Amino acid sequence: MSLERIKQLEKISKQLEPTADERELIRRAVIQHTESFLEEMDSKKTYAETPESNPTIIENPISEEAISIDSAVNLIANSVDKDGINPASGKHLGYIPGGGLYSSSLADYWVDITNRYAGVFFANPGAVQVENVLIRWMTELMGYPQQAFGNLTSGGSIANLTAIVTARDAKGLNSSNIRKAVIYLSGHVHHCLHKAFKIAGVAEAQVRQITLDGRFRMKADDLQEQIAADIDNGLQPWMVVASAGTTDVGAIDPLDEIANIAEENGLWYHVDAAYGGCFMLCEEIKPQLKGIERSDSVVIDPHKGFFIPYGLGVVLVRNGEDMKKAFTQSANYMQDALDDDIEISPADVSPELTKHFRGLRLWLPLKIHGLSAFRAALQEKILLARYFYDQLNKVEGFEMGPYPELSVVFFRYIPDSGDANEFNKKLMTEIHKDGRVFLSSTVVDDKFVIRVAVLVFRTHLATIDLTLEILREKVQQLLQSQHTTV
Ligand SMILES: *Cc1c(COP(=O)(O)O)cnc(C)c1O
Helix, strand or coil: CCCCHHHHHHHHHHHHHCHHHHHHHHHHHHHHHHHHHHHHHHHHHCEECCCCCCCHHHHHCCCCCCCHHHHHHHHHHHHCCCCCCCCCCCCCCCCCCCCHHHHHHHHHHHHHCCCCCCCCCCCHHHHHHHHHHHHHHHHHHHCCCCCCCCECCCCCHHHHHHHHHHHHHHHCCCCCHHEEEEEEEEECCCCCCCCCHHHCCCCEEEEECCECCCCECHHHHHHHHHHHHHHHCCCEEEEEEECCCCCCCCCCCCCHHHHHHHHHCCCCEEECCCCCCHHHHHCCCHHHHHHHHHEEEEEEHHHCCCCCCCCCCEECCHCCCHHHHHHHHCCCCHHHHHHCCCCCHHHCCCCCCCCCCCHHHHHHHHHCCCCCHHHHHHHHHHHHHHHHHHHHHHHCCEECCCCCCCCCCEECCCCCCCHHHHHHHHHHHHHHHCCCEEEEEEEEECEEEEECCCCCCCHHHHHHHHHHHHHHHHHHHHHHHHHHHH
């Protein structure tokens, strides 16, 4: 064995540990880019059509040789931070927008350096307490009882999956009874739930789609009737999934009525509030979400309504013990870590073991900005959506969807002649080509409609006025070009 070889390798491997001066160089390059990104954001397009494939990134494969931090930053600045949608922009009004609080980015920076192990209490009691404090705060926000618990996940999809697995085990579903189990949901439920049923191994259960009312909310009487029919047919109603803020139109299912039905029939009651849950902070919106506190599990997405950068969802379960039943495992090499008497460890209520200490990216912003700032921002988004609705409603030719329950508005323009779907598709294309704001579209009752979803913390009144102006302008242009082609 040659010590020479070890020393040689040590010299090379030490490149992985930059000195204080080198750290400053790396940090400066990244900070310089992110600062100009923030400073220039408002003057840049919110949506820039992306080339089919990006040759610059592909032409720079991972290789043995190092490149400079400046070259690396340039590569990403040019190939990533210019193209596609800019979700950090206040002019992002598509899908369900995110945001990206600056304070949260610094929490990520911090926890990536200290790399504290937040998976088990033994490894870092404080980190687990930070996460558990957040979970308890959110259980209280949802109106859940003391024995409720939850988990911080990477996003809403994994949070929903975690709830489905918990519900599966809590209700004793397995291969012998799965085909008799019934799931009730609406056609507007987020597609990640269907994915979750598949991953959780319960896709063979019967699925009933409950009809929607005129405002795209699940009809409670249809739910009641379908459950009764299934019971008559010897099936076993298992779970009902309600949405508190559908992705398509922002509708809130009748949560309290569904709670009654779920209770009477012994169903697991899951509420996907990935979009709408954060609005529990607004006293004015809370009554619309009444009944959420009676659910067995609920999902909220702080990387939407709490404006955290992508990578944070939350699942909460009324009876925390149900989560432990579904996820606690032990192993010999974990024997030092098994004392969970003081605090429940994330690893015992989640598919994850080693994980990002993601709690700090929510804790730090909540602490340094205070809840009042979040509450005001959410209230502002609600009012902006209503303002947008009222203003566009006054413009002749626009057909509006329902008055917004939360912060999603959908609409279409009805031209005097020609196919409305074709016209609105063209309108959508023109808005995308323009790129100043980003809106998205969907199909509601076979109608092509355009949506405005207000949820980025950077969206303010000026953005909504600009959006209204762009809509008027693009409609006029399309109408004119129609005339000239006729
Ligand atoms: C966004 C969303 C999801 C999926 O969450 P991700 O964080 O994108 O994984 C699920 N349900 C609803 C209602 C959503 O808006």
